[in-house]
Amino acid sequence: MFRAGFTVFSAALLIASASAAGAEGFPDRAVTMVTPFPAGGATDGLARTLAEHMGKTLGQPVVVENRAGAATTIGASYVVRSQPDGYTILLATNSTLVTNRFLFKSLSYDPDAFAPIGMIGIGPMVLLSTKKDGFGSLEDVVAAAKKKPDALTIASFGTGTSSHLAAEYFQQLAGIKLLHVPFKGSTQALPQVISGDVDLFFDMVSTGMPQVESDKVDVQAITSKKRMSTLPTLRTVAESGYPGFDLTAWFTLVAPPGTPADETRVLGDALKAALADEKVKQRMFVMGIEPSDGSVEALNRQTKQEIPIIKSLVGKAGIVAQ
Numbered sequence: 001m002f003r004a005g006f007t008v009f010s011a012a013l014l015i016a017s018a019s020a021a022g023a024e025g026f027p028d029r030a031v032t033m034v035t036p037f038p039a040g041g042a043t044d045g046l047a048r049t050l051a052e053h054m055g056k057t058l059g060q061p062v063v064v065e066n067r068a069g070a071a072t073t074i075g076a077s078y079v080v081r082s083q084p085d086g087y088t089i090l091l092a093t094n095s096t097l098v099t100n101r102f103l104f105k106s107l108s109y110d111p112d113a114f115a116p117i118g119m120i121g122i123g124p125m126v127l128l129s130t131k132k133d134g135f136g137s138l139e140d141v142v143a144a145a146k147k148k149p150d151a152l153t154i155a156s157f158g159t160g161t162s163s164h165l166a167a168e169y170f171q172q173l174a175g176i177k178l179l180h181v182p183f184k185g186s187t188q189a190l191p192q193v194i195s196g197d198v199d200l201f202f203d204m205v206s207t208g209m210p211q212v213e214s215d216k217v218d219v220q221a222i223t224s225k226k227r228m229s230t231l232p233t234l235r236t237v238a239e240s241g242y243p244g245f246d247l248t249a250w251f252t253l254v255a256p257p258g259t260p261a262d263e264t265r266v267l268g269d270a271l272k273a274a275l276a277d278e279k280v281k282q283r284m285f286v287m288g289i290e291p292s293d294g295s296v297e298a299l300n301r302q303t304k305q306e307i308p309i310i311k312s313l314v315g316k317a318g319i320v321a322q
Helices: 002-024 042-058 073-080 094-103 139-146 162-172 186-195 205-213 260-278 280-288 294-316
Strands: 031-035 062-066 088-093 115-123 123-129 155-158 179-182 200-204 218-222 249-255
Touching: 002 031, 002 260, 031 073, 031 115, 031 179, 042 062, 042 115, 042 249, 042 260, 042 280, 073 088, 088 094, 088 162, 088 218, 094 162, 094 186, 094 249, 094 294, 115 260, 115 294, 123 162, 123 205, 139 218, 155 162, 155 186, 155 249, 162 179, 162 200, 162 294, 186 205, 186 218, 205 218, 249 294, 260 280
Parallel strands: 031 062, 031 088, 155 179, 155 200
Antiparallel strands: 088 249, 115 249, 123 200, 123 218
16 A cells, blocks of 8 residues: 555656656747748847847747738737747737737637737837928827818828827827828838828838938827837827827737746746846837836736727728728
């Protein structure tokens, strides 16, 4: 009896030890960070910056893999079907986790199913205007739009993108009507604003502000609730008379559904270490992204806050994915 009991106890102890060793040994090979955007873009740059630092903390390389297209759904669908072992993770955005659930009639993944790792940061947009219009403030823009509804044009990255949603949200709060002109990204839209063929454009800070500094376009406001630390003199849309306005692009890391908590915790700690590094922070500021604290709590707050806003916004504007 004693010998049998001892054998069972020993076996249980070995299983527990093996389990602990497995958790402690993660990762023992490269981790793949999937980004649902093309190589060379701003989000790709963010992924590679984080991957480099996280790899040093983890003691294993973090390899960036681009799976772009269909409003981030291609990359998200790939990761949601991947092995839930912590070795495949996704750099997700607000489109991935919030907007797409309201844009697509049939979504190829469940936005709520991912295992959260942590919040990366928030990328506000800036409202640019063509020099030809000579707008000196957001109030000037609204006054001109009210005088001639649908006369002013506003560019976007494309239908359903954060740039388009910001434009629709602004119109709803300001009680104005603008003519939406969708493009395929900022590289196509910006030249039209510079030339004066399009009047307005909600663009990312990293691409929009260099054009402002070169005196090619004017900037009227920033879309975050609070002013950006690197642009302290630029008023927010909220400060300009629309206190409910807070719409940004944001970035987070998630893992496939069912990924063990031990693995997501290790990955989350590596993310937090990256976001605390001054060189990483400075690179993110250059990209126009305010670093977060890397916590799951920050991600949950952002998602919970944004879901009702985007649901109402998409419904009222009648936006559908194209």
